[in-house]
Amino acid sequence: MHKITPFLWFNTDAEDAADFYLSVFASGRKVSELRAPAGAPAPAGSLMVITLELEGQQMTFLNGGPGHPLTEAFSFSVVCETQEEIDGYWDKLVEGGSPMACGWLKDKYGLCWQIVPARLQKLVSTPGGMKAMMSMVKFDIAALEKAAAG
Known part of the structure; x- marks a missing residue:
């Protein structure tokens, strides 16, 4: 069990988001889910909470209603070894979402991601x-390497 797990509030699309992220990350898996029992504040059988593991990181999604939208104040960083990664x-995460800047994008659920090369800090430690x-x-990556080399 992870001691620290990001817990993200979605409006009503936590299950769709979970399915989407599981399709993006090949090693992803569903850890657990909680469906509303009779008498819960949600329709019986509807998803309330789902926990996923993506690339070894557990995260939990809540169908919490419209009270707290996702913002750019939180993002996941995906460290990549190759340009292909x-x-x-x-390409998968930005579909239906929007590109931002400096490797950031917002996906169709409003969650922000940073898709970065593993050597990013070294590559940007030069003015170029x-x-x-x-x-x-x-x-x-190739353009960053060329610019970093001067």
Whole structure:
């Protein structure tokens, strides 16, 4: 059991979001779910809470209603070794959502993701690398490496 687990509040689409993330992350799995029993404040049988594990990280989603929308104040960072990984995660997660800047995107459920190269901190530790990063939406590892090398 993980001692610290992100717990995210969705309006009514936690189950759809969970299915979507399980389709994006090949090693993902459903850990548990709680469906409303008779007499609960939700329709009997509807999903209340679901816990997933994506890339070894557990996270729990709640169908909590419209009171607390997801914001850019929270994001998941996906560290990638190759451009192929960046492209794969980016293309799947941004579908129906919107690209942001510097490797960030907002998916169709309003959750923000950072799709970043494993060497990002080293690559942006030079003026050229930092300048290149600031002009990118989706990261291009080769362009970052070239800019960092001067």
